[in-house]
Amino acid sequence: MFALHELRRSFSMNWLYLTIGIVLGVAGIGMLLFAMTSSPILKKNRLERRRQAAENHRPEEYH
Structure with a gap:
């Protein structure tokens, strides 16, 4: 019984x-x-990508 308890x-x-x-x-x-x-x-890197995306964004294309 002791062995079962230990197990x-x-x-x-x-x-x-x-x-x-x-x-x-x-x-x-x-x-x-x-x-x-x-x-x-x-x-x-994320900030640079955002900056490039903002520079490439042309609002006149989106009427």
């Missing part, structure tokens, strides 16, 4: 560690994606 306990601990690992992994991926999207280089 259940270790099984539940494994699920706990697996759940914590998955949560931390998802949080890490989210932080990585956030860091990539808020990169200064990407912001600079």
